[in-house]
Amino acid sequence: MNIIKILAIVAMPLAFTACNDDQTLDLDIDSNKYSNYPEDYFTGGELGTVHQISSSSFEQPAPAVEQQGLSQAFTLGEYFFERPFTENEKPFTGLGPxxxxxxCMHCHIGYxxxxxxxxxxxxxxxxxxxxxxxxxxxxxxxxxxxxxxxxxxxxxxxxxxxxxxxxxxxxxxxxxxxxxxxxxxxxxxxxxxxxxxxxxxxxxxxxxxxxxxxxxxxxxxxxxxxFIGSGLIDAIPDEDILDQYRSEGKHATLNPQFWDNTAKDFVKNADGTLAVENGGIVYKFDYALDRASVMSDAxxxxxxxxxxxxxxxxxxxxxxxxxxxxxxxxxxxxxxxxxxxxxxxxxxxxxxxxxxATDLPVEMKESDYVNYMVWHRGVGIPAARNTLTDDFKKGKELFTQIGCASCHRPSWTTGEDKIRDPYGRFSAEDKRMVRYPKQKIWPYSDFVQHRLFMKNDLRTGWCKTAPLWGRGLQNLCAGHSDRLHDCRARNTLEAIMWHGCIGEGGQSDALWAIKNFRNLTKEQRQLVIKFVDSI
Incomplete structure (x- = not known):
């Protein structure tokens, strides 16, 4: 996005319209317009769901951005995501050594x-x-x-x-x-x-x-x-995720770094804090679960x-x-x-x-970084597609029946969404930042780590359950359908079948669900795939 486009966006009112499920929708929140849609159409709730389904679906601001008066900050922050840094060209100076x-766009193609x-x-x-x-x-x-x-x-x-x-x-x-x-x-x-x-x-x-x-x-x-939907995940109450650990820990083996599988309780640090927390915030981001909050973005x-x-x-x-x-x-x-x-x-x-040295000159202004964080927390999540079709409903039912929903938990409800910044830049009520209070969202993840025992697996083998929302639009938005931590899966079917490994050290935690998937008819398997690609 060039600067001319940015200035044009800043100057114009944000009135996006789009087509989805064969109906035209806009961003005005009016529940009557959606009365015939199931709740899981609203992947990010009313405040987080983007209704524009196009090649730029991953780039759109959540409705909360405009409602909370942060459209200009979002657009300026997006510029820092897209623009290459140099050694001395302000405001994108400081590259290296x-x-x-x-x-960021070099890694996150199409966002x-x-x-x-x-x-x-x-x-x-x-x-x-x-x-x-x-x-x-x-x-x-x-x-x-x-x-x-x-x-x-x-x-x-x-x-x-x-x-x-x-x-x-x-x-x-x-x-x-x-x-x-x-x-x-x-x-x-x-x-x-x-x-x-x-x-x-x-x-x-x-x-x-x-x-x-x-x-x-x-x-x-x-x-x-x-990046899509990160702010919504950030808004999930920590206690709800801790309850998810307690529920799964009763019958499943979880990462011993965080969960004592013998005592069936959380591992604690020497100071009494939970190992699954950083600064009192539960880890919920990255494959390795090494990042607790969007606000800890480095x-x-x-x-x-x-x-x-x-x-x-x-x-x-x-x-x-x-x-x-x-x-x-x-x-x-x-x-x-x-x-x-x-x-x-x-x-x-x-x-x-x-x-x-720990006192190097500051190269990025605080205001620029604040705008970037507005963008990071403000990127919405595309609405689910095909939700009114029988295929979607049947695929969803099968997805649950064969066991996929055990780890890919469909929905969560956000809390008050008080801003929690481990670096102290933002207060809990800081109006410079996008917030998503009390939204029912559909990320399809339990935010807990499991093991698949894949050939040449990722480090330690423990990997957070990936949110599935929006993944079906990846080919449209990013030009590819690659999945999993190293992009080994070239499509949804391959991603599913990598969940059924028997490898060095054990068998996949999802093996039982994959056995169920294998026993479906070809038509039923395609319904599951179509459902996954629609959410």
Missing amino acids: LYIRRS GHGKRQLKYDSNTIGNGYILMITDENDIVVQSFGWVAMGQATAPFKPQFDEKKVDIAWNEYTDQWGNQFPDGEKYSLIYPEVTLKPGCIYGKLIDKWGNEVPLSKAKVRLESSIG SFWEVQNVTRDDFRSHYIPKEYWQFAAADPDVTSKFYQYYPQWNKTGDPAKDIIAFGN
């Missing part, structure tokens, strides 16, 4: 999930991959951190050479020979990632300071998730290394600076690019001081 992508890639190239729009490098025990390599950075601004060098990352897509045959009892066949593929010699800058160092040989390191891909800092008032340091492991300080290519040019850091005349010492 290391970074993952120049813009959605990342796209399956044949090679690792961070300049490709849609490559939402990060390299997850761990030791043999699945512990993240300390010197690379949680997000390995394949790009750098001179004189620094990236943590790895993207051209020396090899991604091979291999065929996988499951225990049923990739065939249903009625003869229908399907295909499954998975990625194998190899780092060629010379790929790593420096060394792989674990948390104890020991070198991890490349031959013993595990390398996996994790792709970007979508975008620009952990992706482009752009500093803000609350992040005035680099999101780069301290080990990297040791490597850089010993690199003559870096030390010989450091003062040329960063003359203000000529503190001692010894570039090696000054590089380490620069890399570990």
Whole structure:
């Protein structure tokens, strides 16, 4: 979106209309207009549901944005999501010294999930991959951190050479020979990632300071998730999610990091707080459930290394600076690019001081970040499609009958939606931020982690149940239908069948539901898929 378009949007009234379920709808909240629609048509409730079904469905502001007078802030915030950052072009300055992508759009093509890639190239729009490098025990390599950075601004060098990352897509045959009892066949593929010699800058160092040989390191891909509906998920009361753990923990094995499967109770930290919480807020975002609130978003800092008032340091492991300080290519040019850091005349010492500084100049204005957060929390969720059809109703019934709804819990109700910001930028009643109080929403997730035991699974194997809402529009909005954490599933059927694995260490927690799915007729399986693609 260019600046001319932004100014035009800011100046015009927001009066969007769209067609869905063969009827024309607008954003005016009038329950009489929707009296013949089932409640699950309103995926995000009245305040969060977007009725425009088109290639830009993932980009639309929730009705709450306009109602709460935040349309202009939303539009300006969207600009920061879309626009590439540079080293010195204001207001998009501050890129580097290391970074993952120049813009958020590089990862989140069409505002959605990342796209399956044949090679690792961070300049490709849609490559939402990060390299997850761990030791043999699945512990993240300390010197690379949680997000390995394949790009750098001179004189620094990236943590790895993207051209020396090899991604091979291999065929996988499951225990049923990739065939249903009625003869229908399907295909499954998975990625194998190899780092060629010379790929790593420096060394792989674990948390104890020991070198991890490349031959013993595990390398996996994790792709970007979508932004749609994040603010609505944020508004779900923590106690309701804790109750979901208590309910599932009675009969299922949950991640022992959060749940004591022997005592049937939450794991507690040394200070008595729950391990499933961060700052008193329950984890509910990302595959690894390592983010508790939308307001804990560290975008620009952990992706482009752009500093803000609350992040005035680099999101780069301290080990990297040791490597850089010993690199003559870096030390010989450091003062040329960063003359203000000529503190001692010894570039090696000054590089380490620069890399570990916690008082770096602020590169992104607070007001710009506030607008971005309005956008992040304000992106709506597209309404469900085909809800008035018999196929939708039958598919929904089958979805529940075979067990999918056990983990993909259909609905939740938001609470008062008091803003909770672990960094203290916003108060609970802050009117600068979009809110969604008392909305019945339909994300189709329990926000709990389970294991599928897939071939070359993600780190630890524990993965949050992905919300299904809006996924059926991904091809329309983002140009692909890839699913799962590394985009191995090329369509909905493949995503379903990856839930039925028997792998190293155990069998999928969803195996029983997949056995039920296999026993459906082909027509019934298609009804389930059509339902999933409609919600």
